[in-house]
Amino acid sequence: MNQKIFYSLMIVGGCLSLLWSPKGYTAEQTVVQKGEYIFRATGGCGCHTDYKNKGEFLAGGRAIRTPFGIFYGTNITPDAKTGIGGWSDDDFIQAMTKGISPQGQHYAPVFPYTSFTKMTKEDLLHLKAYLFSLPPVEKPNKPHDLIVPFGQQIGFMLWKKLHFQETKFQPDPEKSAEWNRGAYLSEALAHCGECHTPRDWQGVLKEKMRYAGSKDGPEGELAPNITPDGETGIGDWGTADLIEFLKTGTKPNYDDSQGLMMEIIEHGYSHLKKEDLAAISLYLRSLPPVHNPEASTKSSDEDDEY
Amino acid sequence: MNLQKNIKYFLLILVLFGIASPLQAGSDEDAITYRVRVMKGIGSNMGSIGDVLKGKVDHKQLIVHYAKAMNEASKTVTTIFKQDTRTSAKKTRSKPEIWTKWGEFEDAAKKLEDESAKMIAAAQSGDMAKIGAQMKALGDSCGDCHKPFREKKK
Numbered sequence: 001m002n003q004k005i006f007y008s009l010m011i012v013g014g015c016l017s018l019l020w021s022p023k024g025y026t027a028e029q030t031v032v033q034k035g036e037y038i039f040r041a042t043g044g045c046g047c048h049t050d051y052k053n054k055g056e057f058l059a060g061g062r063a064i065r066t067p068f069g070i071f072y073g074t075n076i077t078p079d080a081k082t083g084i085g086g087w088s089d090d091d092f093i094q095a096m097t098k099g100i101s102p103q104g105q106h107y108a109p110v111f112p113y114t115s116f117t118k119m120t121k122e123d124l125l126h127l128k129a130y131l132f133s134l135p136p137v138e139k140p141n142k143p144h145d146l147i148v149p150f151g152q153q154i155g156f157m158l159w160k161k162l163h164f165q166e167t168k169f170q171p172d173p174e175k176s177a178e179w180n181r182g183a184y185l186s187e188a189l190a191h192c193g194e195c196h197t198p199r200d201w202q203g204v205l206k207e208k209m210r211y212a213g214s215k216d217g218p219e220g221e222l223a224p225n226i227t228p229d230g231e232t233g234i235g236d237w238g239t240a241d242l243i244e245f246l247k248t249g250t251k252p253n254y255d256d257s258q259g260l261m262m263e264i265i266e267h268g269y270s271h272l273k274k275e276d277l278a279a280i281s282l283y284l285r286s287l288p289p290v291h292n293p294e295a296s297t298k299s300s301d302e303d304d305e306y
Numbered sequence: 307m308n309l310q311k312n313i314k315y316f317l318l319i320l321v322l323f324g325i326a327s328p329l330q331a332g333s334d335e336d337a338i339t340y341r342v343r344v345m346k347g348i349g350s351n352m353g354s355i356g357d358v359l360k361g362k363v364d365h366k367q368l369i370v371h372y373a374k375a376m377n378e379a380s381k382t383v384t385t386i387f388k389q390d391t392r393t394s395a396k397k398t399r400s401k402p403e404i405w406t407k408w409g410e411f412e413d414a415a416k417k418l419e420d421e422s423a424k425m426i427a428a429a430q431s432g433d434m435a436k437i438g439a440q441m442k443a444l445g446d447s448c449g450d451c452h453k454p455f456r457e458k459k460k
Contacts, residue, residue: 222459240360248445254353256449259458304397306338306345306456 035130038123041189041276042116044267047073051263059083059137064110065219068203069146071110079136092128093121098166099156106156108144109164109203118169118188150203163204178275182283185276190269192284195223195260198295211287213295221259224297229289232296242281243274255305334394341386341400344379348418351376352444355425359434359441369437370429376444377422383415399457407454414451421447 029037039045049055050062050073060075078085084092091102099113100106107113116124149155169188171180186192197205198214212233217223225233234242241252246269249257257265269277332340354372358365390405391398404411421444428440 238360238362240362244356244360248442249449250356250445252353254349254356256445256452258452258456262449303339303342304399306342306398306400 031126031129032133033130035126035128035133037271038119038127038189039130040268040271041185042127043190043264043269045076046260046263046267047111048076049073056137056139058131058134059139061139061142066110066203067199067216068108068110068150069144071108071144071146072142074141075137075139076131077134077137077139078132079138082138082140083136084131085136087128089125089128093124096124096127099160099164106153106160108146108150108156109159112191112194114164114205115188115191115194117164117166118184120169120188123189159202163202176282178279179282179286181276182279182281185272185280186283190280192226196226209290209292211284212290212292213297215295217260219260222295223261225290225292225295226284226297227287227290227292228285229291232292232298233289234284234297235289237285239278239281239285242284243277246270246272246277246280247274332389334389334391335396337386337389338391338394338396338398338400344382344386348376348379348383349448351379352448355437355441359438366432366434370426373422373425373429377419377426380415380419380422383418384412387411387415399459401455401457404455411451411455414447414455417447417450418444 045058047062047064048058048060050060052062055061056077058076059079060073062073064071064073075083077083080086087095087102094100094102095107096113096119097117099109099111099117119127169184172183175183193205193211195217196211196213198209198212198216199205211225211227212229213225214223227233228235228237230236237245237252244250245252245257246265248270249262249265251257256262351372355369357363358369387400387404391400392402392405421440425437425440425444428436431437
């Protein structure tokens with residue numbers, strides 16, 4: 001309900017700014033509007049909203065089941081006490097790109113700073129401006145419930161030493177601007193690979209299986225193969241199919257998407273411009289195809305559908 | 307004597323089964339296979355409209371036919387799900403809620419009927435913007451029933 005009121009206010013605000021701004025709404029987007037777009041492109045940060053239990057928007061508490069235990073999404077509303085309200089720009093950038101809290105704690109890689117590290121500084125600050133424009137909610141974070149030995153600070157630090165490198169997105173000069181935009185959106189913002197790539201026993205993404213799907217996706221769901229493999233991936237999906245899917249969740253066989261992906265589309269990708277969805281589509285379709293029957297997109301074509 | 311009596315009972319049972327079996331509904335397995343067939347047919351008609359909207363084929367004038375087909379099939383949904391298959395060993399993503407909340411299931415099925423009827427009207431108008439908008443509403447009516455009544459893909 002709160003969310004509805006909030007969105008209504010945003011729409012009203014948007015209309016008003018259209019009247020007031022001499023250059024018009026589209027010509028001059030505010031920093032908050034730009035930040036909201038970044039927010040949508042990341043998929044809507046759904047791990048931080050406990051939708052199932054009607055939790056407040058981005059106030060945390062959502063249980064995320066993984067093979068390493070249960071993580072609880074944190075409060076990222078601008079509440080000074082329990083959220084990120086006290087964070088400086090540098091704190092925010094450090095958290096998003098280095099996986100380190102303002103207090104110097106190392107975050108578990110369930111928080112995809114492993115992807116966000118590639119974001120531009122500008123996008124990061126816009127995202128922060130958007131998050132800080134939202135209503136603060138006082139709600140203390142819930143401690144994670146992890147299987148020993150995974151829940152140890154020293155463990156996260158070691159993991160990062162071994163498997164994490166702070167990096168910036170490197171455009172490929174040989175590829176088109178559209179391809180590079182798609183690569184940036186997919187790799188740095190939408191973080192597709194975090195769920196659609198299988199992980200090893202240490203939770204490290206298997207590089208050879210990049211985007212090839214994982215049967216142990218978050219919340220125990222299958223995250224299917226999104227490489228253009230003909231038999232088990234999206235090889236037979238055209239650009240129009242992918243755009244339609246990211247916009248509405250409808251697959252080329254006209255079944256709807258379920259579970260987490262639907263949620264991410266609803267709160268995130270469906271709000272993106274068509275050009276950006278086309279860029280993501282171009283990028284995904286350019287990936288090396290990987291055959292992975294374990295996480296086939298066709299797994300739903302069985303006779304147990306209804 | 308005893309043997310004769312047993313044979314009598316045996317015959318009686320045979321006769322009873324003989325009469326009863328044609329009256330019985332088909333097996334749960336067949337019922338599941340059948341409803342998958344019909345539901346996929348609805349999805350397939352949805353696809354026949356969608357491919358036109360995506361610009362894959364240029365068959366705008368055919369949309370109305372697929373909308374009608376969907377509308378007709380939508381009227382059969384509650385009938386094909388009537389058989390309660392909760393105890394069947396056959397794999398199915400149909401949730402028990404279909405039969406425990408039958409009224410809600412009927413409402414959800416009715417929505418598909420209403421939205422597909424609106425699609426017929428939109429298609430007859432020939433207005434592609436209208437058809438596109440109605441496609442969204444039609445798709446939502448699929449999802450609104452799948453969400454509460456169909457198990458997530460594992």
